[in-house]
Amino acid sequence: MAAPMIKMLNVTKVFENGVVALDDVSVEIGKGELAFLTGPSGAGKSTFLKLITVEEKPTDGLVEVAGHDVGALRRRDIPYLRRRIGVVFQDFRLLSERTVLENVMLPLTILGLTPSEQRRRALQVLTVVGLAQRKDAKPLELSGGEQQRVAIARAIALDPAILLADEPTGNLDPDITWHVMKLFRVINARGTAVIIATHDYDVVKRMDARIIKILDGKVHRETAE
Amino acid sequence: MKNVGFFLREAFKNIGRGGILTAAAVLAITFAALIAGIFATAYYNLRTIYEEVRSELYVDVYLKYEVDEERAGAVGEHLRKLPGVVRVDYISREKAAEEFVGLFPEDSNLLDALGENPLPASYRVYLVGEEEASEEVATLVEEMKTVDGVDDAVYAQEWLSNLERAGRVVGVVGAAVGVVLGAAAILVVISTIGLAVYARRDTITIMKMVGATDGFVRAPFVVEGFLIGVFGGLLALAALYGGVQFLQTYDVVVRFLPGTYVGAGLAVFALGGGLGSSVAVRRFLKV
Numbered sequence: 001m002a003a004p005m006i007k008m009l010n011v012t013k014v015f016e017n018g019v020v021a022l023d024d025v026s027v028e029i030g031k032g033e034l035a036f037l038t039g040p041s042g043a044g045k046s047t048f049l050k051l052i053t054v055e056e057k058p059t060d061g062l063v064e065v066a067g068h069d070v071g072a073l074r075r076r077d078i079p080y081l082r083r084r085i086g087v088v089f090q091d092f093r094l095l096s097e098r099t100v101l102e103n104v105m106l107p108l109t110i111l112g113l114t115p116s117e118q119r120r121r122a123l124q125v126l127t128v129v130g131l132a133q134r135k136d137a138k139p140l141e142l143s144g145g146e147q148q149r150v151a152i153a154r155a156i157a158l159d160p161a162i163l164l165a166d167e168p169t170g171n172l173d174p175d176i177t178w179h180v181m182k183l184f185r186v187i188n189a190r191g192t193a194v195i196i197a198t199h200d201y202d203v204v205k206r207m208d209a210r211i212i213k214i215l216d217g218k219v220h221r222e223t224a225e
Numbered sequence: 226m227k228n229v230g231f232f233l234r235e236a237f238k239n240i241g242r243g244g245i246l247t248a249a250a251v252l253a254i255t256f257a258a259l260i261a262g263i264f265a266t267a268y269y270n271l272r273t274i275y276e277e278v279r280s281e282l283y284v285d286v287y288l289k290y291e292v293d294e295e296r297a298g299a300v301g302e303h304l305r306k307l308p309g310v311v312r313v314d315y316i317s318r319e320k321a322a323e324e325f326v327g328l329f330p331e332d333s334n335l336l337d338a339l340g341e342n343p344l345p346a347s348y349r350v351y352l353v354g355e356e357e358a359s360e361e362v363a364t365l366v367e368e369m370k371t372v373d374g375v376d377d378a379v380y381a382q383e384w385l386s387n388l389e390r391a392g393r394v395v396g397v398v399g400a401a402v403g404v405v406l407g408a409a410a411i412l413v414v415i416s417t418i419g420l421a422v423y424a425r426r427d428t429i430t431i432m433k434m435v436g437a438t439d440g441f442v443r444a445p446f447v448v449e450g451f452l453i454g455v456f457g458g459l460l461a462l463a464a465l466y467g468g469v470q471f472l473q474t475y476d477v478v479v480r481f482l483p484g485t486y487v488g489a490g491l492a493v494f495a496l497g498g499g500l501g502s503s504v505a506v507r508r509f510l511k512v
Contacts, residue, residue: 079436106432111437
């Protein structure tokens with residue numbers, strides 16, 4: 001396996017209310033790998049992803065993302081790490097008052113690109129997800145599947161090393177789910193490590209990828225790719 | 226710096242979206258700034274009167290009766306050399322009598338009744354109308370009294386120090402009221418922009434998730450608070466200007482604040498607005 005893009009070593013996460021979300025988890029995910037994170041709701045999947053995006057820090061153990069020790073990362077350095085991580089949410093989290101194009105441009109604006117360059121790259125990724133023609137629509141004018149594709153376009157706008165998806169198909173029809181999954185495959189084929197958290201086993205079975213199953217905060221079972 | 230355009234656009238959009246909340250924040254600032262402005266105007270006007278009086282300030286130095294012309298000349302020379310003295314006019318006993326008659330024409334027979342002119346010769350000593358405190362003038366007057374041949378030295382000490390005291394009181398009260406109202410205005414901005422920020426917390430979360438720094442998220446809000454401060458301050462100035470104009474039509478001698486006061490006031494409220502919104506955003510940045 002190539003150098004790990006994400007490395008967790010004996011990671012434990014206990015929340016302030018005493019809930020143990022992750023318990024002694026050790027996992028490595030390589031550069032350009034595609035992995036599913038499965039398990040029932042509340043198993044610790046979201047916490048697993050939040051440790052990668054540094055929304056949470058481990059109570060114990062080591063989390064390394066793209067070579068950075070997350071536990072030791074200074075607050076002001078977090079944004080720069082996040083620019084290498086694209087995130088897709090179940091509820092899309094698009095800005096409803098902005099157009100599709102503006103939503104996708106947001107990370108590019110934050111990066112400080114010129115407006116014309118922002119536009120060019122946003123259109124590029126919108127083309128990848130097949131929505132360039134809807135660039136001027138507002139998110140709520142789109143179907144759920146289209147909104148999720150916009151969210152994916154936003155997530156890959158900065159050409160991230162890692163793409164995280166938290167129940168990305170939870171709100172989508174089966175047909176569209178399959179379409180979105182194929183999109184993740186395409187993105188993965190471009191060299192991005194993709195981690196998809198889902199409890200939809202049908203999807204997982206059809207995708208033929210590595211499966212990390214989490215149960216009660218522990219890695220219950222791993223299936224190699 | 227390359228994002229300034231983005232921040233300004235966002236700030237104006239947010240102000241537009243803020244609607245009644247933004248209006249409330251602006252009005253709160255206007256109210257605070259107006260009260261502060263009234264005090265500043267009072268202080269400025271008292272100060273101006275004080276300085277005008279000071280610029281015409283003179284001390285009457287009365288000579289002793291027995292002083293001859295030579296000695297009187299020497300006293301004049303001495304007075305001229307004192308610090309802060311700009312001009313010294315000699316008033317002979319005859320001229321003093323003329324002035325007395327001029328001032329009190331009905332009592333002119335009083336002088337005749339006395340036979341001999343009882344008024345002493347004096348010097349009117351004009352002082353430089355600058356910033357010296359009235360205590361310093363008092364010291365100077367005391368010094369004049371010690372000059373050989375001088376009987377007494379008199380000036381409008383009490384009135385002047387009363388005026389200065391009034392100016393100080395208005396200044397201190399005004400500053401205290403300004404601080405309290407300024408703080409209140411900042412709190413209003415914190416809570417109104419706080420509500421606006423709360424309404425946009427999802428946007429903030431999303432921006433943070435796609436790699437925005439705290440500064441990037443905060444900047445449009447700070448600009449918004451800054452603009453609210455400036456708008457509020459300008460409205461207050463307009464109201465204050467209107468008030469001054471209104472008083473002037475009734476022949477009340479009131480001057481509008483000078484540019485330095487206006488600039489400083491606007492700066493304070495603009496910075497207060499910016500600071501208030503910066504604080505308001507803070508707690509939503511912990512993503």
